[in-house]
Amino acid sequence: MTNEDPDLKFDRSLLGAEQDMGSVQVTREMIVRFARSTGETNPIYFDDEAGKKSEHGSIIAPPTFCNSFVNGGTRPDIGLEFGDLSLFAGQSIESLAPVKPNDSLHASTKLKEVYAKTGRSGKMVFTVWQTSFKNQDGGTVALVEESFVSRKRTPR
Amino acid sequence: MYLDLHSHSVSSDDSRATVEQYAKWVGVLRGKGFQIDGFVLTEHRKFDFDQDYSALSADSNVLILKGSELDTNFGHFLVYGVTEKLTDRVNFSDVHMDGLELVAAAADTGAVAIPAHPGRFGIGLCEFEGDYSVLHAGERFNGSNRPGEQERAEEFLSGLNLAGTGGSDAHLVSAIGKCMTRFEGSISDETELVREIKGGAFSPVWLDDTQQG
Amino acid sequence: MNDTELYYEDLDLGDEIGPVGRVVTDEQVIEFVTVSRDEVGPSRFTSAEVAKSEGLPNPIVPGAMNIAIMSQLITGWSPTVTLRKLDCVFRGLVPHNKPLTLKGLVTDKDIVDGSPRLECDVTMENEEGTPLVIGKATVIVRMREG
Numbered sequence: 430m431t432n433e434d435p436d437l438k439f440d441r442s443l444l445g446a447e448q449d450m451g452s453v454q455v456t457r458e459m460i461v462r463f464a465r466s467t468g469e470t471n472p473i474y475f476d477d478e479a480g481k482k483s484e485h486g487s488i489i490a491p492p493t494f495c496n497s498f499v500n501g502g503t504r505p506d507i508g509l510e511f512g513d514l515s516l517f518a519g520q521s522i523e524s525l526a527p528v529k530p531n532d533s534l535h536a537s538t539k540l541k542e543v544y545a546k547t548g549r550s551g552k553m554v555f556t557v558w559q560t561s562f563k564n565q566d567g568g569t570v571a572l573v574e575e576s577f578v579s580r581k582r583t584p585r
Numbered sequence: 586m587y588l589d590l591h592s593h594s595v596s597s598d599d600s601r602a603t604v605e606q607y608a609k610w611v612g613v614l615r616g617k618g619f620q621i622d623g624f625v626l627t628e629h630r631k632f633d634f635d636q637d638y639s640a641l642s643a644d645s646n647v648l649i650l651k652g653s654e655l656d657t658n659f660g661h662f663l664v665y666g667v668t669e670k671l672t673d674r675v676n677f678s679d680v681h682m683d684g685l686e687l688v689a690a691a692a693d694t695g696a697v698a699i700p701a702h703p704g705r706f707g708i709g710l711c712e713f714e715g716d717y718s719v720l721h722a723g724e725r726f727n728g729s730n731r732p733g734e735q736e737r738a739e740e741f742l743s744g745l746n747l748a749g750t751g752g753s754d755a756h757l758v759s760a761i762g763k764c765m766t767r768f769e770g771s772i773s774d775e776t777e778l779v780r781e782i783k784g785g786a787f788s789p790v791w792l793d794d795t796q797q798g
Numbered sequence: 799m800n801d802t803e804l805y806y807e808d809l810d811l812g813d814e815i816g817p818v819g820r821v822v823t824d825e826q827v828i829e830f831v832t833v834s835r836d837e838v839g840p841s842r843f844t845s846a847e848v849a850k851s852e853g854l855p856n857p858i859v860p861g862a863m864n865i866a867i868m869s870q871l872i873t874g875w876s877p878t879v880t881l882r883k884l885d886c887v888f889r890g891l892v893p894h895n896k897p898l899t900l901k902g903l904v905t906d907k908d909i910v911d912g913s914p915r916l917e918c919d920v921t922m923e924n925e926e927g928t929p930l931v932i933g934k935a936t937v938i939v940r941m942r943e944g
Contacts, residue, residue, distance in 0.1 A: 470799040
């Protein structure tokens with residue numbers, strides 16, 4: 430779905446088309462670095478002893494861990510002809526299952542919509558993607574919806 | 586009668602509040618002694634004809650009305666009394682529409698369009714030149730203003746001698762009712778809301794000023 | 799980590815979470831952007847020069863890091879809560895090395911498919927009180943046994 434702004438020029442064949450984003454091997458180090466960099470204090474995210482005693486049997490990743498693999502560059506270029514600055518506009522992440530060290534996560538994404546609006550920064554175009562992360566057992570661990578905004582570098 | 590004239594539900598792209606949660610939160614506010622009779626959903630660039638909140642309204646004893654917030658070349662406008670006559674004439678998703686033509690189209694079809702957050706940087710009416718003699722009112726209090734924007738709105742509307750409304754511009758549940766419009770008359774539907782806005786017997790209020798006892 | 803155990807029965811609409819003060823340092827940003835690789839090139843997140851060349855006033859905190867920081871408001875609230883979903887809108891650029899305030903408010907409470915849940919408004923504000931990130935958190939909370 431997209432609003433019918435004649436200025437919205439992009440590759441519309443990508444709307445709804447599933448795209449493979451590849452896989453990543455999760456390590457203990459990644460989990461600990463993510464937790465440490467974001468100020469997590471719950472020992473379940475970095476203390477091996479606490480992890481062993483927990484229901485999970487090991488440390489687990491914080492619930493937004495899959496974000497560290499969100500990178501606009503790994504998605505296809507939709508060829509949007511608007512703006513010269515792209516920023517992350519918002520995200521929804523639903524954590525469905527814990528992510529543990531040695532998990533292998535596979536991501537796939539699809540373009541949900543592209544639309545225009547105006548705000549303090551002037552005219553903006555939003556591109557929304559839906560991404561799912563599955564582990565090595567085929568279980569979905571996270572569902573993510575990301576919104577990116579394109580605008581002119583110098584706000585009017 | 587106290588109504589929040591500017592709010593967004595999950596039907597707007599950047600809100601995270603459901604209408605049900607807004608209605609529940611009104612109950613929380615009333616429990617704390619604040620006066621609030623209802624709110625108007627002014628979704629971005631659309632009007633939800635298919636949504637019927639009458640049952641929720643009755644169950645929660647909260648008046649829930651519908652309107653729209655539209656992007657125009659004169660900034661954003663709040664539109665009340667939206668009908669299919671208006672949406673047939675104006676493309677609500679067009680962010681380039683002419684704001685003054687919107688005001689005229691609204692007037693022709695029994696609706697009313699007023700500038701939203703006229704002091705807002707980048708998209709407030711105060712940043713554009715035009716003949717604003719056709720306006721009935723403007724949004725004087727907006728709950729999402731940043732430093733400086735409230736003052737700009739008040740100065741602008743005072744300069745035009747325009748009556749001012751109040752609305753929270755809520756995008757989160759707990760923001761509903763942050764500021765509202767106090768109407769002298771009684772309102773039970775969108776038609777009466779349009780009548781009262783055109784009548785001018787109202788003033789903007791902050792939630793804190795409505796606390797009783 | 800707040801050790802106070804909060805249970806579904808104890809919580810109600812209007813209950814506050816936090817506020818929690820945070821400052822995101824340059825070093826934390828570098829650690830975040832290198833979670834899955836040892837080195838990355840300079841970017842708007844780590845380099846003043848690159849940030850300015852892109853029209854940004856200073857290096858900014860990555861959006862993905864902002865949402866992770868927001869989630870910590872919930873995960874650090876009580877050992878009895880689990881963050882199920884976090885849905886955020888980024889309304890402003892988040893700077894490095896500046897005081898930020900994270901706040902939350904319980905806005906709904908229900909048992910969904912047998913699971914006791916809360917919904918909470920969450921915000922990240924700058925020093926002036928301007929919300930830079932707003933969002934909604936869906937939280938699973940334990941019930942008291944018996």
